[in-house]
Amino acid sequence: MKILVCISNVPDTTTKITFTDNNTQFNTAGVQYILNPYDEIALARAIELCEGGKGTVTVVNVGESSTEPTIRKALAIGADDAVRINAAPRDAWFVASQIAAYAKEQNFDLILTGRESIDYNGAQVAAMVAEILDVPSVSIIKKLDLDGTSATLEREIEGGKEVISIDGAFVASCAEGVAEPKIPNMRGIMSARTKPLVVVEAQAVPELSKIVSYETPAPRGAVKQIPADQPEQLIALLHSEAKVI
Amino acid sequence: MSVLVYVEHADGKFKKSGFEAVAYAKAIADQLGTSLAAISIGNVTEEELGSLSRYGASRILNVGSEQLKTFVNQAYASVIAAAAAKEGADVVVLSNSFSGKGLAPRIAVKLQAGLVDGAVELPDTSGSFRVKKTAFSGKAFAVTEITAAKKVIALNPNAFGVKEQPVDVQVEAFQPEIRGNDLKTVIKDIVRATDKISLPDAERVVSGGRGLKGPENWGMIEELAGLLGAATACSKPVSDADWRPHSEHVGQTGIAIRPNLYIAIGISGAIQHLAGVSSSKVIVVINKDPEAPFFKVADYGIVGDAFEIVPKLIEALKAHKA
Numbered sequence: 001m002k003i004l005v006c007i008s009n010v011p012d013t014t015t016k017i018t019f020t021d022n023n024t025q026f027n028t029a030g031v032q033y034i035l036n037p038y039d040e041i042a043l044a045r046a047i048e049l050c051e052g053g054k055g056t057v058t059v060v061n062v063g064e065s066s067t068e069p070t071i072r073k074a075l076a077i078g079a080d081d082a083v084r085i086n087a088a089p090r091d092a093w094f095v096a097s098q099i100a101a102y103a104k105e106q107n108f109d110l111i112l113t114g115r116e117s118i119d120y121n122g123a124q125v126a127a128m129v130a131e132i133l134d135v136p137s138v139s140i141i142k143k144l145d146l147d148g149t150s151a152t153l154e155r156e157i158e159g160g161k162e163v164i165s166i167d168g169a170f171v172a173s174c175a176e177g178v179a180e181p182k183i184p185n186m187r188g189i190m191s192a193r194t195k196p197l198v199v200v201e202a203q204a205v206p207e208l209s210k211i212v213s214y215e216t217p218a219p220r221g222a223v224k225q226i227p228a229d230q231p232e233q234l235i236a237l238l239h240s241e242a243k244v245i
Numbered sequence: 246m247s248v249l250v251y252v253e254h255a256d257g258k259f260k261k262s263g264f265e266a267v268a269y270a271k272a273i274a275d276q277l278g279t280s281l282a283a284i285s286i287g288n289v290t291e292e293e294l295g296s297l298s299r300y301g302a303s304r305i306l307n308v309g310s311e312q313l314k315t316f317v318n319q320a321y322a323s324v325i326a327a328a329a330a331k332e333g334a335d336v337v338v339l340s341n342s343f344s345g346k347g348l349a350p351r352i353a354v355k356l357q358a359g360l361v362d363g364a365v366e367l368p369d370t371s372g373s374f375r376v377k378k379t380a381f382s383g384k385a386f387a388v389t390e391i392t393a394a395k396k397v398i399a400l401n402p403n404a405f406g407v408k409e410q411p412v413d414v415q416v417e418a419f420q421p422e423i424r425g426n427d428l429k430t431v432i433k434d435i436v437r438a439t440d441k442i443s444l445p446d447a448e449r450v451v452s453g454g455r456g457l458k459g460p461e462n463w464g465m466i467e468e469l470a471g472l473l474g475a476a477t478a479c480s481k482p483v484s485d486a487d488w489r490p491h492s493e494h495v496g497q498t499g500i501a502i503r504p505n506l507y508i509a510i511g512i513s514g515a516i517q518h519l520a521g522v523s524s525s526k527v528i529v530v531i532n533k534d535p536e537a538p539f540f541k542v543a544d545y546g547i548v549g550d551a552f553e554i555v556p557k558l559i560e561a562l563k564a565h566k567a
Contacts, residue, residue: 013497013517017384037498092350093360116346118382118497122362127318127350136319136429139347142491152433156492157343158255159443162316163434170430176484176491176499208393209359212375215386217523223530223540228549232561234529237545239565242527244449244506245473 001055038114087202096128271301322351359391447476456511514539
């Protein structure tokens with residue numbers, strides 16, 4: 001079995017988000033980059049599914065050479081090999097086109113992503129890759145089990161879940177519940193240095209959209225404090241002032 | 246040129262987010278001086294279909310196929326793309342729901358359209374076509390220009406107020422051919438907690454954090470939520486400790502919500518939590534630590550012990566409702 005896990009290099013969750021150049025560029029000064037937390041879940045499940053020699057896990061990232069520490073982290077966690085498609089990840093359509101072009105020739109049984117990247121929150125890459133490859137996809141799964149070539153998945157829906165079965169190759173985006181992220185051990189960190197990391201050149205992809213500017217949320221007014229012994233005041237304010245109850 | 250809106254339903258009933266998508270698509274059609282068609286897939290009654298006309302949909306394509314009774318994103322995307330071609334639609338609108346997130350990218354690839362997911366406002370169509378969307382998990386917005394001729398927009402739930410503008414309605418059956426290859430996923434079961442309000446759709450949310458000390462103390466959270474008609478939620482440490490299910494975790498690595506009212510009880514307000522809830526219209530924070538960072542982004546705050554305050558709030562709310 002061959003599993004491909006698509007990973008992104010994203011700003012750490014504690015990053016304060018600011019912009020430069022008249023709010024047209026994300027300010028990368030002082031930003032720490034990490035492996036996208038949802039991709040860690042996808043990677044952990046892929047490794048579990050391949051345990052005991054049942055298969056191999058390849059990670060793919062669309063990024064410039066600055067993303068290699070994040071790719072090496074994925075190798076340290078337990079991926080067998082890695083591919084970096086050498087380009088700045090313009091948008092989801094660009095990234096999905098690159099991954100699909102690579103995957104087309106590799107015959108993966110399963111392609112996993114995180115449910116979304118925590119920077120642009122598109123949640124688009126998994127379904128786009130699947131559409132380009134003309135295979136099924138399930139977005140935002142909570143559970144993934146394989147039995148031979150048949151898979152059972154649970155997908156989150158508003159107020160519940162759907163249980164889905166698929167035969168054959170497919171793409172899925174993983175959310176919490178699929179697996180617990182794995183922490184690399186010392187052996188993993190040592191071996192990651194020598195695992196294969198292949199760099200391939202990107203394909204030309206037509207532009208369909210582009211980000212032109214950024215905004216930060218408007219600051220809220222000062223908090224109105226309500227005395228702890230008069231919580232009924234809160235109910236009155238929510239009713240008559242905020243008009244939300 | 247026209248606008249097409251896909252309206253999602255659950256067990257044959259349209260959802261509020263679906264009506265929002267119709268009202269939003271109608272506003273775009275008006276802005277572009279063009280017509281709007283809606284498409285529904287699966288078993289929906291004529292009467293329910295007619296309800297879309299309240300929000301401006303005068304023409305409805307009804308795909309009442311037995312094969313498409315349950316959601317298969319591949320087949321649904323094919324049907325919606327076929328409808329867009331038939332209607333000559335340049336703009337396709339849908340809700341950025343769990344299903345919408347699986348569907349919109351496939352439609353966009355089929356149409357070679359530019360896709361904006363998580364839209365929060367009407368597009369600016371003076372000159373280029375620009376849509377504002379959430380980014381960095383609620384810490385910012387990105388204004389995206391769709392440069393392709395065709396556009397797909399997935400609208401965030403609770404971001405665009407529904408406005409009733411009833412029109413006469415015409416329902417037309419639409420039966421495009423479905424490829425076998427589009428039907429490879431099989432839905433075995435759908436489990437819905439019918440007694441609970443779904444968190445992503447909720448207009449009001451009551452959320453608990455580590456300050457509640459343990460899962461046994463969630464009774465008062467549920468009672469307060471019940472009285473408010475609110476969904477329950479929690480912070481990451483709470484779901485990590487298995488006090489509450491992962492599906493209730495709101496924040497940067499959980500789900501992002503934007504209810505009209507968010508009440509945070511015993512949550513300090515770490516930057517990752519704030520990212521997922523800062524789009525809420527009104528935020529109430531109850532915390533015993535006056536220095537809790539959450540108070541800086543709250544509209545109303547009570548400094549004090551949740552175990553004393555929440556029961557009093559419940560009594561006050563009962564009195565208010567009586």
